[in-house]
Amino acid sequence: MHSFTLRVYYEDTDLAGIVYYANYLKFIERARSEWVRSLGVDQALLREKQGIVFAVRRVEADYLRPALFDDVLTIKTMRAHHSGARLVLDQAVLRRDESLFTARVTLVCLSAAGAATRFPAAMRAALTEGH
Numbered sequence: 001m002h003s004f005t006l007r008v009y010y011e012d013t014d015l016a017g018i019v020y021y022a023n024y025l026k027f028i029e030r031a032r033s034e035w036v037r038s039l040g041v042d043q044a045l046l047r048e049k050q051g052i053v054f055a056v057r058r059v060e061a062d063y064l065r066p067a068l069f070d071d072v073l074t075i076k077t078m079r080a081h082h083s084g085a086r087l088v089l090d091q092a093v094l095r096r097d098e099s100l101f102t103a104r105v106t107l108v109c110l111s112a113a114g115a116a117t118r119f120p121a122a123m124r125a126a127l128t129e130g131h
Helices: 023-038 043-050 121-128
Strands: 002-007 053-063 072-082 086-095 098-110
Touching (some): 002 023, 023 043, 023 053, 023 072, 023 086, 023 098, 043 053
Antiparallel strands (some): 002 072, 053 098, 072 086
């Protein structure tokens, strides 16, 4: 399991000081990017050298409780399962131990032409090791 922490800023909220619903998707995206980095994968280099990118294919989200201005949030990212070109992650946004938002995210690996391709060997190995 990977953890990523962030603070809710005024720009993340609506007039009531509640996090705008679409910003949870930004929060979990940041956490996924840091999770991929923790696997030793440089996404910019991967795109530049091999023409490979990751794309979100599906998101199933549950909004459980509101996050508020100035909250410190922890985003947990856990691998649910994967195949050669598809990865399913479970993500949760927490305020301390209180679950605010959960999502199941399906990522796919794409070539420069937009066709499905296998994840890079180093990432497949890291996923197999249980990251």
